[in-house]
Amino acid sequence: MEKRIYNEHTGISYTLQGDYYLPDLALPEQENKPIGLWGHRHLCYIKRHKKVLYTNLLTSGKLNSYLADIDEQAEDMFSRLVKQIAEREGVTEQLKADNQMEWVAQMNNIRSQAAEIVDHDIIYN
Secondary structure (H helix, E strand, O other), X not given: OOOEEEEOOXXXXXXXXXXXXXXXXXXXXXXXXXXXXXXXXXXXXXXXXXXXXXXXXXXXXXXXXXXXXHHHHHHHHHHHHHHHHHXXXXXXXXXXXXXXXXXXHHHHHHHHHHHHHHHHHHHOO
16 A cells, blocks of 8 residues: 555545545644734634634634734724723823822723723624
8 A cells, every 4th residue: 555645636645544544734834923912812712602713713824813913903902992091081190190099090990991892892702
């Protein structure tokens, strides 16, 4: 028996493993971009709730770049929301200088609000 065969109809080569021919399949190379907190959250979500999307992205080699894009979008939206909410509620550098504890409390509240919006609009969507 031949160690390797090639099926011209499917374009797949096979290698003999014991008594069976197994296809020589490999995932395509992925671009390795860094993924932050938002990207990891979205990865967990699509693994649990959108398995077809996850599998398609994984097998096409686009998962890493997709998650990096989601992470970038979410981080941009989060930063923009924190700035806008802080301006709207009057949380300024002057408040930070006058009353640091109040500024920290208000900024934590603003960051929580912004994180909820990003989670709803991008991460768990």
